[in-house]
Amino acid sequence: MFIGIQLLLLFTSITTNPMRSTKCLFSSKQTLFNFTDSTSSVNDWIEISDTERDVGKSKGVFVEQKTQQFQRAIFFSLLNPQPNGAGFVGIANRKKSFDLSSFTGLQLSVRAQGENFIYKVILRHHNEESSLQPSYEIFFELPKNELTEQYLPFNDFKPYSRGKSLDPNTTPPLDRTDITSIGLQIVGGVYLPIKQHGTSSLEIDSIIAVKCE
Ligand SMILES: *[C@@H]1O[C@H](CO)[C@@H](O)[C@H](O)[C@H]1NC(C)=O
Numbered sequence: 001m002f003i004g005i006q007l008l009l010l011f012t013s014i015t016t017n018p019m020r021s022t023k024c025l026f027s028s029k030q031t032l033f034n035f036t037d038s039t040s041s042v043n044d045w046i047e048i049s050d051t052e053r054d055v056g057k058s059k060g061v062f063v064e065q066k067t068q069q070f071q072r073a074i075f076f077s078l079l080n081p082q083p084n085g086a087g088f089v090g091i092a093n094r095k096k097s098f099d100l101s102s103f104t105g106l107q108l109s110v111r112a113q114g115e116n117f118i119y120k121v122i123l124r125h126h127n128e129e130s131s132l133q134p135s136y137e138i139f140f141e142l143p144k145n146e147l148t149e150q151y152l153p154f155n156d157f158k159p160y161s162r163g164k165s166l167d168p169n170t171t172p173p174l175d176r177t178d179i180t181s182i183g184l185q186i187v188g189g190v191y192l193p194i195k196q197h198g199t200s201s202l203e204i205d206s207i208i209a210v211k212c213e
Pocket residue numbers: 031034036037038206208
């Protein structure tokens with residue numbers, strides 16, 4: 001019952017507020033990843049998809065795109081979920097540690113195309129990389145086929161373990177002074193009323209931390 005209400009709230013927030021939160025007017029920022037910069041690379045990123053479980057059949061890749069005019073990075077995903085929606089494709093950077101305590105959220109400069117538009121960002125702290133340890137996640141739906149800036153307030157990140165929401169009152173809060181994993185994921189939606197499957201792409205220019213006014 002409790003979980004049902006949470007799902008309903010999530011569903012309501014995704015459906016009634018698809019853009020969730022738009023661009024914020026920020027007074028300060030820290031660039032975490034700038035894939036438009038020629039010195040940037042995706043080499044520090046790893047794939048974390050459902051094939052880490054026995055039944056998983058999904059696949060993702062994170063690659064650099066370099067043209068004569070610009071460059072960015074692209075997260076391609078193929079979601080092959082179980083009939084109940086179980087399945088996910090993800091990428092993460094676990095090579096850096098960030099103190100983001102003076103910022104209010106993350107801002108992504110991205111464009112989503114393909115079959116699916118609901119993504120999540122997953123944060124972890126203190127090098128807690130086990131899927132049994134809590135992760136801190138936020139769902140958002142991106143506009144279709146449009147370059148956009150998506151603001152994701154830290155206050156809206158909630159604790160999860162293996163895709164199941166945890167009680168925020170009994171889970172340690174995210175320690176923003178020591179963020180050691182930043183990831184992106186697209187899910188089949190086993191615990192959600194919305195299901196996703198198939199192929200999608202997310203072009204990423206940058207991921208920055210911002211302090212919103
Ligand atoms: C990314 O790098 C480019 C080229 O160096 C620069 O012009 C741009 O301002 C940077 N963007 C961010 C968000 O730091």
